[in-house]
Amino acid sequence: MKSIADLLHDHPFFAGLSPAHINLLAGCGKNIHFDTGNFLMKEGENANTFYVIRSGKVVVEAYTPGFGHQIVTQVDHHGVVGYSWLFPPYRVAFDVRAIEPVSAVQLDGKCLRSKTESDHELGYQLMRRFAQVMLQRLQATRLQMLDVYRKGS
Amino acid sequence: MTSSHADQAADQTNLPAQSFRIDRSGLDRLFAVLKDHDYTLVGPTVRDCAIVYDELTGTQDLPVGKGDRQEAGTYQLVDREDAALFGYNLGPHSWKKYLFPPRQKLWQAKLTDTGLTFSEADQATSPKYAFIGVRACELHAIQIQDKVFSDDDHRDPHYCRIRERAFIVAVNCSQAAATCFCTSMNTGPAVSAGFDIALTEVIVFDAHYFIAQAGSPSGEAMLGLITQCPAEFTDVQAAAQCVANASAQMKRQLDTTDIQNLLYRNADNSRWEEIAQRCLSCANCTMVCPTCFCSSVEDTTDLTGSHAERWRRWDSCFTLDFSYLHGGSVRSSTEARYRQWMTHKLASWIDQFGASGCVGCGRCITWCPVGIDITEEVRLMRENDSAGNSNTQRSDL
Amino acid sequence: MIDPMLPAVYKVVRVSQDLPDTATLDLAPASNSKLPACQPGQFNMLYALGQGEVAISISGDTDEADCVRHTVRAVGSVTRAVAGMKLGDQLGLRGPFGRAWPLNRMQGKDIVLMAGGLGLAPLRSVIYHLLNHRDAYGRITLFYGTRTPQDRLYAAEFTLWQQRGDLETGITVDSAGRDWHGHVGVVTTLLEGSGFDGNNTIALICGPEIMMRFSAAELIKQGVQPGNIYVSMERNMKCAVGFCGHCQYGPYFVCKNGPVFALPQVAHLFRIREV
Numbered sequence: 001m002k003s004i005a006d007l008l009h010d011h012p013f014f015a016g017l018s019p020a021h022i023n024l025l026a027g028c029g030k031n032i033h034f035d036t037g038n039f040l041m042k043e044g045e046n047a048n049t050f051y052v053i054r055s056g057k058v059v060v061e062a063y064t065p066g067f068g069h070q071i072v073t074q075v076d077h078h079g080v081v082g083y084s085w086l087f088p089p090y091r092v093a094f095d096v097r098a099i100e101p102v103s104a105v106q107l108d109g110k111c112l113r114s115k116t117e118s119d120h121e122l123g124y125q126l127m128r129r130f131a132q133v134m135l136q137r138l139q140a141t142r143l144q145m146l147d148v149y150r151k152g153s
Numbered sequence: 154m155t156s157s158h159a160d161q162a163a164d165q166t167n168l169p170a171q172s173f174r175i176d177r178s179g180l181d182r183l184f185a186v187l188k189d190h191d192y193t194l195v196g197p198t199v200r201d202c203a204i205v206y207d208e209l210t211g212t213q214d215l216p217v218g219k220g221d222r223q224e225a226g227t228y229q230l231v232d233r234e235d236a237a238l239f240g241y242n243l244g245p246h247s248w249k250k251y252l253f254p255p256r257q258k259l260w261q262a263k264l265t266d267t268g269l270t271f272s273e274a275d276q277a278t279s280p281k282y283a284f285i286g287v288r289a290c291e292l293h294a295i296q297i298q299d300k301v302f303s304d305d306d307h308r309d310p311h312y313c314r315i316r317e318r319a320f321i322v323a324v325n326c327s328q329a330a331a332t333c334f335c336t337s338m339n340t341g342p343a344v345s346a347g348f349d350i351a352l353t354e355v356i357v358f359d360a361h362y363f364i365a366q367a368g369s370p371s372g373e374a375m376l377g378l379i380t381q382c383p384a385e386f387t388d389v390q391a392a393a394q395c396v397a398n399a400s401a402q403m404k405r406q407l408d409t410t411d412i413q414n415l416l417y418r419n420a421d422n423s424r425w426e427e428i429a430q431r432c433l434s435c436a437n438c439t440m441v442c443p444t445c446f447c448s449s450v451e452d453t454t455d456l457t458g459s460h461a462e463r464w465r466r467w468d469s470c471f472t473l474d475f476s477y478l479h480g481g482s483v484r485s486s487t488e489a490r491y492r493q494w495m496t497h498k499l500a501s502w503i504d505q506f507g508a509s510g511c512v513g514c515g516r517c518i519t520w521c522p523v524g525i526d527i528t529e530e531v532r533l534m535r536e537n538d539s540a541g542n543s544n545t546q547r548s549d550l
Numbered sequence: 551m552i553d554p555m556l557p558a559v560y561k562v563v564r565v566s567q568d569l570p571d572t573a574t575l576d577l578a579p580a581s582n583s584k585l586p587a588c589q590p591g592q593f594n595m596l597y598a599l600g601q602g603e604v605a606i607s608i609s610g611d612t613d614e615a616d617c618v619r620h621t622v623r624a625v626g627s628v629t630r631a632v633a634g635m636k637l638g639d640q641l642g643l644r645g646p647f648g649r650a651w652p653l654n655r656m657q658g659k660d661i662v663l664m665a666g667g668l669g670l671a672p673l674r675s676v677i678y679h680l681l682n683h684r685d686a687y688g689r690i691t692l693f694y695g696t697r698t699p700q701d702r703l704y705a706a707e708f709t710l711w712q713q714r715g716d717l718e719t720g721i722t723v724d725s726a727g728r729d730w731h732g733h734v735g736v737v738t739t740l741l742e743g744s745g746f747d748g749n750n751t752i753a754l755i756c757g758p759e760i761m762m763r764f765s766a767a768e769l770i771k772q773g774v775q776p777g778n779i780y781v782s783m784e785r786n787m788k789c790a791v792g793f794c795g796h797c798q799y800g801p802y803f804v805c806k807n808g809p810v811f812a813l814p815q816v817a818h819l820f821r822i823r824e825v
Contacts, residue, residue: 042821043763043821044763044767044817044820044821045821062760063760063823064479064758064759064760065478065479065483065759065785065824065825066477066478066479066480066481066482066483067479067480067481068481068485069823089770089771091767093764093767145724145725146725147725259553259555259556260553260555260556260557262557262599262642264599264640268559268580268640269559269580269599269640269641269642270559271556271557271558271559271642273553273556301792301793302793304792306791306792306806307554307791307792307793308551308554309553309554309555309793310551310552310553311553313551314551420822420825421822446793446795447794447795447796448788448789448793448794448795449788449794449796450555450602450603450788450789450794452597452600452601452602452603453600454599454600458599458600459599461599461600463555465555468788468794468795468796470795470798475786475796476785476786476796477786478784478785478786480625483785483786483824483825484824484825485824486824488824489823489824489825493798493825497798500801501798501800501801504801505801505803
C-alpha cells in the first residue's frame with residue numbers, strides 16, 4: 001500500500017519537489033474519501049484543509065436562494081483545492097462539493113503553516129506552485145467574467 | 154356529589170365544578186336548544202368511509218356505533234359492539250375547516266370613472282357554529298391558531314369573527330388510536346380549558362350516559378336549559394376512568410426534550426435525505442394538520458378587467474412554488490421542504506408562538522400515503538444527531 | 551376590526567424611468583388622507599388591479615409627509631404592471647410593514663452602506679435620512695456595486711452624492727467597456743484600504759444574498775463587529791402580516807421579524823442551503 005509521501009509524489013502539483021520536502025508535507029497529511037454529493041468544505045467555515053485530489057471530481061460553487069448553486073469551476077485528479085488556510089482570517093470562501101466519488105490527500109493547514117515557517121525553502125516551493133495555480137485560475141476567471149458569448153457582442 | 158370531590162374538581166378545572174348526567178335524549182335536547190339559538194351544528198358524521206366533520210341535524214347524524222382503526226398510512230372505519238356516539242378518535246378533517254376555511258373571499262375591487270375602490274367581502278353570511286365533539290388535542294389546536302391569527306400587531310377579522318361566535322362542545326376521549334400521542338405533547342386526552350361544554354361518554358354494562366360540565370357562562374346557561382340532574386360521584390369516577398383508559402392505550406411517544414436545539418443543529422443531517430426518498434410532497438399532512446395555517450392569495454378579474462377579487466386559499470410549504478423567489482424556489486428539493494415542515498412544526502413554532510405547533514393528534518401519520526411517522530423521525534434524528542458527528546469530516550466552527 | 555389584507559387606494563403622483571426595466575413611482579393616498587408614517591427599510595405591498603400584489607421597499611425620503619416613493623423593476627406580471635403605471639393611475643397599497651434599519655443605534659457612529667444592484671433602492675431612504683440629520687452621525691460612506699455602467703441605478707443622483715463633502719462614496723462594476731473610467735471589481739474590493747474605523751462603525755448591507763454574505767465577511771475582516779452589521783433579507787411574500795407563512799426564514803417571518811436583521815440573527819442561516 002502506498003504511503004502518503006508516495007501519493008504526494010505521484011501528484012502533478014508536487015512535481016519537482018525534493019523527497020525530503022515531500023516527506024515533511026506527508027507528516028501533515030492523511031488519506032480521505034468523499035462520496036458523491038458530500039462537501040469537502042463550506043462557505044463560512046474555519047479553513048484548515050488543503051486537498052490534493054487523487055481521483056474523482058469536485059466543483060467550486062456558490063449558493064443563492066432561488067437560483068440554487070452556481071458552479072464557478074471544477075477540480076479533478078490533476079488539481080488541488082482549498083487556499084483560504086494560507087491567510088487570516090482562515091475562512092472558507094466557497095463551497096466545494098464532490099460530484100464523483102473522490103479520493104484525496106487531506107493536508108492540515110496549521111501543520112503546513114508551521115512547517116513552512118520553519119523551513120522557508122519548503123515555503124517558497126509551495127508558494128511558487130500555489131501562485132501558478134492561482135494565476136491560471138485568475139486569468140480563467142477574468143475570461144469568464146468578460147461574458148464573451150453574450151448576444152450582440 | 155360529595156363536597157370534597159367538588160373541591161377537587163374545582164381545583165382541577167377552575168370552573169363551576171358541577172357535573173351533570175345526561176343521556177342521549179339530553180343530548181338531543183342540547184342540539185335542539187343550540188339550534189334554537191341559531192347555531193349551525195357541525196360535527197362528526199360518516200361519509201366516504203370515514204368520519205368527517207359536516208353539518209348535523211341531530212344525534213342520529215353522529216357516527217353511532219362506529220370507531221376508527223388507524224396506523225401509519227392507514228385509516229379504517231370499524232363497527233363497534235356498542236352504540237357509542239363518540240367511539241372514534243379523529244378523521245381527516247379538523248376544525249380549521251370552519252375557522253380558517255379552505256377558500257375565503259377577502260375583498261373585491263372595482264375600477265370606475267371615479268376611480269378604484271376596495272370593499273370587504275360580504276359579512277352578513279358569517280356563520281355561527283356549534284362545534285360538536287371537539288377533542289382535547291383539537292382544543293389546543295384551536296388555541297394555537299388563535300395565536301397565529303390574532304397577535305399584537307395584526308388580527309385576521311375573518312378568523313376572529315367565526316371564532317368569537319363559535320360554541321364548543323368538547324368531548325373527552327375514552328380510547329386512543331394507535332397514531333395518537335397527545336400525552337407526549339401535553340394536550341390530552343382530558344380537556345382542560347377553552348370549551349363551553351365538555352362531555353364524557355360512559356358506556357358500562359347496560360348504562361349509556363354522558364357526564365357534562367360547563368366551561369363558560371354560555372355553556373352553563375345551555376346546560377341549565379337541558380338538565381338539572383347532577384352526576385353521582387360514581388358516574389364522575391366512571392367518566393374519569395374512561396379518560397384514564399385513553400391515556401393508558403397511547404402507544405406512540407414523541408420525546409420533546411430540547412427538541413428545538415435538536416432540529417436546529419441537524420439542518421444538514423443525512424436523515425432529511427432519507428425521508429425525502431419516501432416523501433411524495435403530496436401535502437396531505439399539512440391539509441389534515443389542525444394547526445397548519447399557510448395560505449396563498451388568488452387575484453382574479455372579470456373579462457372587463459374592472460372588477461377584481463382577492464381570495465385566500467390553503468397552501469402548503471410542500472408545494473414547489475411555495476418559496477418561489479428570483480426565478481426559482483428557495484426550497485426546491487423535497488428534502489428541504491420536509492425539513493421546513495417538521496422543523497417549523499416542532500421547533501420554530503416555539504420561537505414564533507411560545508408553544509409547539511404539534512398537538513399529537515397523529516393525523517399526519519395516518520394520512521401520509523407512505524406512512525411517514527413524525528414521532529419516529531424525531532427518534533431517528535436523535536439517534537443520528539450530528540452534535541460531534543460529521544459525515545464528511547470537515548472542520549466546523 | 552381593520553382587515554390588514556384590505557388595500558387603501560393610492561394614486562401615482564410622479565413617475566421617473568431609472569433604467570429600461572426599472573421605474574420609480576411616487577404614490578399618495580387617493581382620498582387625500584394622511585400618509586402613514588414609515589421608516590427606511592420598511593416596505594409596502596403594491597397591488598395592481600387583477601394582477602396581484604408585490605412587496606416593494608420604500609426608496610424615498612421617509613421624512614416626506616405627502617408621498618411615498620418606490621423603485622420597481624419589471625421581472626414578472628405584477629411588477630411589470632406596477633412599473634408601467636402612469637401619472638394619475640390608481641393602485642392598492644398596504645403597509646408599511648417590516649422592521650426598519652436601526653437608525654437610533656446608528657446615531658453618533660460612522661456608517662458604511664453597501665449596496666449591490668437594486669439593493670441601492672432600500673438604502674437610498676437611509677441616505678436621505680442620514681443627510682437630513684447629518685450632524686447626528688459620524689463619517690458616512692456609501693459603496694455601490696453593480697453589473698455594468700449601464701446598470702447603475704440613480705446614476706445622476708449618485709454623481710451628486712459623489713460631489714458632496716459630507717458623504718464618501720465608492721462605485722464599482724463587475725465589467726465595463728472603455729467608456730468607463732471608474733473602478734472595476736466586486737463591491738467588496740471597495741472596502742480594501744478605505745481606512746474606516748471598524749470599531750465605531752455600523753454597516754448596512756442590501757443586495758443579492760451572495761453579495762451580502764461576502765460583504766459581511768469582508769466588513770468583519772475590516773474590524774466591524776458582527777452585531778453592528780445589518781442585512782435586508784428577501785423571501786416570497788403573500789400577506790406581509792405573518793399569516794400566510796410564505797416568508798419564513800428559519801424561525802423568522804421576513805415580513806415581521808425582518809426584512810432588516812442584525813447579522814448574528816441570520817449568520818447561521820446563511821450557511822444552510824434551501825432554508
